[in-house]
Amino acid sequence: MLVSEVRLNRERPTLWIDHRPVAAMAYTTYFEERSRYEDFLDAGYRIFFVNASFTDLPINSEKTGFTPFNVGIFEDPDHPDYSEFEDAVYKILKKTPDAIIFPRIYISMPKWWVDQNPDEVVPTKKAGMREILFSDRFRKDGGDLLRKLIAHVRSSDYSDRVGGWQICGGQTQEWFFPDMKGGLCAGAEKYYRRWIKETYGEDHATLPAYDEFQYRGNPRQESENARRYCLFCNLGVAESLDYFASIVKEETNHTQIVGSFYGYTFESNNTVLFGSHGLRRLLDSPNLDFFSSPNAYTQNRAFGIDWADMVPVDSLKLHGKLAFIECDIRTYLTTSIQRARPGRYPDDIYKTANGTSVWEGPPTAELSREALRKCFAHQISKASAVWWFDMWGGWYHDPLLMAELKSMKEIYDSEASDKDGAWLTPDVAVFADETAYANMLSESPQLSGHFTRGGVNTTRTEMGNVGTPYDLFMVEDAPTVLSRYRAAVFPFPIPSPAGERALALCRSLKIPYLCATPEHSALSAEEIRAFLVEHGVHCYSELPNVVYAGNGYFGLHSAQGGPKSVRFPTTVHLRPVFGADVPEQTCDSLEFDLPENGTALFAVELKNQ
Secondary structure, X not given: OOOEEEEEEOOEEEEEEOOEEOOOEEEEOOOHHHOOHHHHHHOOOOXXXXXXXXXXXXXXXXXXXXXXXXXXXXXXXXXXXXXXXXXXXXXXXXXXXXXXEEEEEEOOOOHHHHHHOHHHEEEOOOOOEEEOOOOHHHHHHHHHHHXXXXXXXXXXXXXXXEOEEEEEEOEOOEOEOOOOOOOOOHHHHHHHHHHHHHHHOOOOXXXXXXXXXXXXXXXXXXXXXXXXXXXXXXXXXXXXXXHHHHHHXXXXXXXXXXXXXXXXXXXXXXXXXXXXXXXXXXXXXXXXXXXXXXXOOHHHHOOOOOOOOOOOHHHHHHOOOEEEEEEOOOOOOOOOHHHHOOOOOOOOOOOOOOOOOOOOOOOOHHHHHHHHHHHHHHHHHOOOEEEEEOOOOOOOOOHHHHHHHHHHHHHHHHHOOOOOOOOOOOOEEEEEOHHHHHHOOEOOOOOOOOOOOOHHHHHHHHHOOOOOOEEEEEHHHHHHHHHHOOEEEEOOOOOOHHHHHHHHHHHHHOOOEEEXXXXXXXXXXXXXXXXXXXXOOOOOOOOOOEEEEEOOEEEEEEOOOEEEEEEEEEEEEEEEEEOOOOOOEEEEEXXXXXXXXXXXXXXXXXXXX
């Protein structure tokens, strides 16, 4: 098997495979029969995430009942079936024997296990009973199945091409509770009682009622028991994830990287019982090397806004973790799931609606390329890794799009080696406060969902249109990083104790900060910019342009075409990468034309250092 690791290079986590740096760009799909592995292999891509699942039960158990899997490996416990996973592996390796495979394993229990363990499962709307994510029995039995899968892969004739692992679970494979209600059911009580005893020394804890988590007009959670359960259920998911990751590490002799979806602090989906708010527990774990999330789904991924990070990516970097972002960018070739697999799925799931759905792509190849460029400018300026998620297959099967994706891979190839020079860096830190969810209520105006505008999500989106870049950290990292910044923004309106300490530290260090409140939970771009200008933070461009700066790059995106003016905080040397017809130059300001919905990207080096 290949040896892989994440190393830090100038505070940038980088992927190394067999003791050399590798561009962390990859491809994956759900629908293998519509895969375009050959397109990406021809474009120079060598890393491929390949799906494998313990079960054929739905990955979306609460909302739609959707599953992409035809085969559950352990549906027959006596005769594991690896065919769906291995057909994809061999399809890739037949084309390019030096490809690198990352198994993406869905750790969810088959129907026979669910039936045998009635005290370890929770009811869901679309998939019957499913495992409680903090269940001891789920951890033990799921871990045993995971060991069997890894042993099979290690004994296979393709084992020498496996380079890392992604472990998935829960709703949509993203470690959300299958019921989206924190696993709050009779089977949870024994685990909650145990945690209360260990944490608070109290006996005879009782489960809160689900209604206690629902917004009824008061933005603050008044029930101490409900607050505690919120903390418990999110921490329980993190501990399960860490346990499964430790198994992969043990079974691969600690020679390969392991990662997962987790830590969606800025994409709360309107519930405080999400399961994804235990990232703090995992940041220093030796068992997890990368964390993933999609690009934010806010406003159906409209042009003119930043498709911001769901996770606090700069805290990941601070702790030596790689942000491996899932870029499931819709294109003009994106079709409905019903057309992708005729007769397989009902008409009421994943609807497209003439551009008003996140499942609808831009109408032309040219606009689709602009969507790719917009996404790319964000990711490369944050030094994040990327995989293109061709969800239903064939989304990028176009010469114009593949030429762009090939060019992007070549840029990342150059990034894999050491890079000298001084870079533009943000002056603003935005802080995520995951345990603050315990202070709030589900469905409240203070929160947000994938497709709605609530307080936390609105502030994050508006930050992208202020005209200056920013970094995303967890409040627990404030003592380490605050002194680097000229200003801070706190979008969580009811802070946790860790959030209160971060605010107090701002006051102690005399760092100005802007904080959402329960009464004013959504901060606008105009008021954020006014606050930043008042306190001397440099703004590169006018409202409402999106600015990207970091990792040796500067980018600008706008829904409005026409002349654009940029003012840099110092003299820089610029080399155009795409989107702007200007010569390479040394300057402290720049003017260029940008098409409607366009993005311009430049390689940047500071000159007066």
